[in-house]
Amino acid sequence: MLSTIxxxxxxxxxxxxxxxxxxxxxxxxxxxxxxxxxxxxAQLSSAGIGLALFLGGLGIGGVLTSHPVxxxxxxxxxxxxxxxxxxxxxxxxxxxxxxxxxxxxxAAAGILLISKATTGEAHDIxxxxxxxxxxxxxxxxxxxxxxxxxLVHLVFYKEFLFVxxxxxxxxxxxxxxxxxxxxxxxxxxxxxxxxxxxAGVMLVFNFxxxxxxxxxxxxxxxxxxxxxxxxxxLLASLIGFALSVPFDxxxxxxxxxxxxxxxxxxxxxxSLKR
Amino acid sequence: MSxxxxxxxxxLGYGAKKILTDISYEIPEGDFLGLVGPNxxxxxxxxxxxxxxxxxxxxTVTVRPGLRFGYVPQRESVxxxxxxxxxxIVMMGRYDRIGLGRRPTKTDRALAIAALEHVxxxxxxxxxxRSLSGGQKQRALIAxxxxxxxxxxxxDEPTEGMDLxxxxxxxxxxxxxxxxxxxxxxxxxxALNEVANYVERIALVLEGGFRIGRVxxxxxxxxxxxxxxxxxxxxxxxxxRVVVARRVAAQPTTGAHTHA
Numbered sequence: 001m002l003s004t005i006x007x008x009x010x011x012x013x014x015x016x017x018x019x020x021x022x023x024x025x026x027x028x029x030x031x032x033x034x035x036x037x038x039x040x041x042a043q044l045s046s047a048g049i050g051l052a053l054f055l056g057g058l059g060i061g062g063v064l065t066s067h068p069v070x071x072x073x074x075x076x077x078x079x080x081x082x083x084x085x086x087x088x089x090x091x092x093x094x095x096x097x098x099x100x101x102x103x104x105x106x107a108a109a110g111i112l113l114i115s116k117a118t119t120g121e122a123h124d125i126x127x128x129x130x131x132x133x134x135x136x137x138x139x140x141x142x143x144x145x146x147x148x149x150x151l152v153h154l155v156f157y158k159e160f161l162f163v164x165x166x167x168x169x170x171x172x173x174x175x176x177x178x179x180x181x182x183x184x185x186x187x188x189x190x191x192x193x194x195x196x197x198x199a200g201v202m203l204v205f206n207f208x209x210x211x212x213x214x215x216x217x218x219x220x221x222x223x224x225x226x227x228x229x230x231x232x233x234l235l236a237s238l239i240g241f242a243l244s245v246p247f248d249x250x251x252x253x254x255x256x257x258x259x260x261x262x263x264x265x266x267x268x269x270x271s272l273k274r
Numbered sequence: 275m276s277x278x279x280x281x282x283x284x285x286l287g288y289g290a291k292k293i294l295t296d297i298s299y300e301i302p303e304g305d306f307l308g309l310v311g312p313n314x315x316x317x318x319x320x321x322x323x324x325x326x327x328x329x330x331x332x333x334t335v336t337v338r339p340g341l342r343f344g345y346v347p348q349r350e351s352v353x354x355x356x357x358x359x360x361x362x363i364v365m366m367g368r369y370d371r372i373g374l375g376r377r378p379t380k381t382d383r384a385l386a387i388a389a390l391e392h393v394x395x396x397x398x399x400x401x402x403x404r405s406l407s408g409g410q411k412q413r414a415l416i417a418x419x420x421x422x423x424x425x426x427x428x429x430d431e432p433t434e435g436m437d438l439x440x441x442x443x444x445x446x447x448x449x450x451x452x453x454x455x456x457x458x459x460x461x462x463x464x465a466l467n468e469v470a471n472y473v474e475r476i477a478l479v480l481e482g483g484f485r486i487g488r489v490x491x492x493x494x495x496x497x498x499x500x501x502x503x504x505x506x507x508x509x510x511x512x513x514x515r516v517v518v519a520r521r522v523a524a525q526p527t528t529g530a531h532t533h534a
Contacts, residue, residue: 031356155375162366165356172325172345173370173422220357220402 005245014134014142015237015255018195021146022207023233024153025188027225030212032164036099037083038208041189043106044079045196048072050113057118073193079106080189084182129200131251138198145194149187160184161222203252207233210259217266232262277302278341278426278458279324284333286319292331293319294479299486301426301460306452307486308469309462311479317462320479321430324460344424346415348431354404360414361386361399367421389417393447409440413447420451426458427451433468445472471514493517 005012029038052071055061064071079102082088087098153160162170163180171177195204215229240255277300287293293316301307301324311317322328323335325343344367352363364386365378372378390396393413403411412432419427429448433441449472452459463469470476470493477486480501485492492498493515498506505520 031353033355158369158372158377159374161356162369165358165363166347166352166366168347168351169345169366169418170369171327172343172428173367175370216355216357221359222357222362225357 005242008132008241008245010136010139011132011134011251012237012241013136014139014198015131015241015251016234017139017142017146018199018204019207019211019233019237019255020230021142021149021191022195022204023211023229024150024226025191026208026210026212026233027215027222027229028160028164028184029188029208030216031225034083035209036096036103037087037185038188038192039201039205040099040102040106041076041079041083041192042196042201042204042208043103043110045072045076045193046201047106047110047113048075048193049197050110050117051075053117054113069194069197072196073190076189076193076196077186080185080192081182084185085178129196129198129203129252131198131200131203134198142194142198145190149191152183152187156180156183200252203255206252206256206259210256210263211236214259214263214266217263217270228266232259232266236262276338278305278338280334280336281323281330282334282336284323284330284335286316286323286328287331288319288328294484296333297484298333299477301458303425304456304458306449306459306472306474307461307477308473308475309460309477309479310464310466310469312464312481315479315481316484317464317479318430320477321428321460321462325428341426342422342424344419344422344427346412346419346427346429346432348434349408349411349415350435352403352411352415356403358403359400360390360395360403360406363403363414364389364399364418364421367418371422386417386421389421390414392420393417407440408436409443412436412440412444416444416447416451424457426460429459429461431463432461433463433465441468445469448472467516470517489515 026038029035048071049068052061052065052068056065056068061071064074083099087095089095091098159175159180163175163177164184167177192204192208195207199207211229211233212225214232215225215227219225219228236255236258240258241251243249243258244251244254279301281297281299284297285292285295286297297320309317309320319328323330324337325345326337329335361383365382367389368378368382368385372382387396387399390399393416395410395413395417398406398410398414403414406414416427416429427448432444432448436444445468448459448461451457459473461469461473470489473489475486475488476492478484478492478501483501485497485501493508495506495508498508498517502519504522507518507520509516509518
């Protein structure tokens with residue numbers, strides 16, 4: 001089994017980097033109750049790829065279409081800024097409905113655009129990703145994005161925590177809450193846009209939610225949540241990967257299944273403790 | 275006493291919607307003011323103008339330079355899903371003093387513990403906020419406001435959802451902080467009967483109306499009947515004022531039409 005896994009070790013490194021970054025950001029996603037913003041951003045990212053492939057097939061768009069990640073990044077960041085600035089909360093539409101509209105619209109747009117694109121892969125790649133196809137070069141790109149993001153979160157942990165936990169009080173103490181939210185959502189969009197290229201919507205969404213939920217269930221402190229989330233994200237990647245290669249299972253769903261089992265186990269442990 | 279906050283012919287609202295018009299009053303240093311009125315009357319709008327998160331539509335709201343507000347939000351606005359210890363939450367009151375990107379030090383922690391002692395719950399410092407009762411949570415949030423060494427303590431509906439005992443304890447604590455520490459206090463509440471026996475002045479905010487004065491000026495049958503537009507009695511029991519609305523015939527609600 002080990003030798004088989006080693007053949008795909010480059011993909012495993014990539015999966016671990018995605019798991020690490022998404023698990024850290026996922027703590028804020030879960031605590032702030034913006035789980036479906038993560039899903040909507042992932043779908044926007046996939047729509048960006050679809051748009052790039054569609055326009056690229058028509059021979060228009062330049063850099064944005066010759067590198068689908070650029071278009072994906074642009075669309076995802078626009079979505080991140082929109083949600084970071086309040087997600088149209090003043091429009092009278094409930095915030096979760098706005099997220100739902102974005103999710104549905106982006107999902108449909110991604111599929112329609114790719115179906116009419118003359119280049120590109122089958123649309124299910126958006127959902128499942130192609131994590132086994134990751135190379136060391138891909139992982140290097142991912143690291144170049146995630147290391148600065150994680151450093152920003154390490155340095156400004158206190159600020160992100162405060163504006164997430166109690167924005168009104170933060171505002172009265174002079175914090176530019178909207179700017180901090182934009183930075184938080186911006187880092188989220190950045191990681192999602194890059195992770196989406198390889199991991200697909202389902203796996204990115206999994207890493208944004210399940211490890212953090214496991215952390216929330218098992219840990220009694222913020223440091224504990226981050227630690228458990230990171231460890232469970234990494235462990236699920238490792239085990240899911242180890243099971244998927246020899247048993248010929250799709251890697252993404254195998255990792256998600258492992259994350260789900262961990263979250264359920266954490267829930268059982270938490271219930272027994274009470 | 276110099277004014278900490280001055281409203282000068284200020285019209286308050288959001289966008290094109292005016293909620294309170296031509297408001298002029300001052301909050302002097304050492305004041306203990308209750309901002310009282312029903313939900314939706316404009317208390318929060320006025321509070322946000324004081325705290326600087328909203329600007330008046332016209333006129334001015336001037337806050338003395340260097341003023342520090344110790345804000346105590348509504349208890350329910352603080353999310354208990356976060357696994358934070360009470361002392362960690364109290365230290366947030368010093369975050370702006372600690373500085374961007376820096377971590378709280380032992381001194382910040384010691385000051386947070388001292389603030390918790392001041393409000394009588396130092397023994398709960400390492401408990402999680404979600405394990406506390408409503409009254410204890412409120413004390414923790416007051417401690418967080420105090421640890422920032424504020425000029426003005428601002429409490430938003432501090433007794434909302436509390437029982438009689440917890441309400442009395444919290445209001446007594448706030449009165450002690452005002453009397454012993456000389457803190458200027460602004461307390462927002464919808465419960466006139468609760469607030470009136472603790473504060474020194476009342477700003478009554480009713481739909482389209484505003485009146486401010488000493489408690490004995492505001493808590494009169496004539497003033498309150500005129501403001502609420504129904505007859506009320508003001509009774510005094512053992513030094514405590516209680517407002518009681520007289521029974522009136524049921525009126526058609528606004529929007530119900532009758533035809534001659």
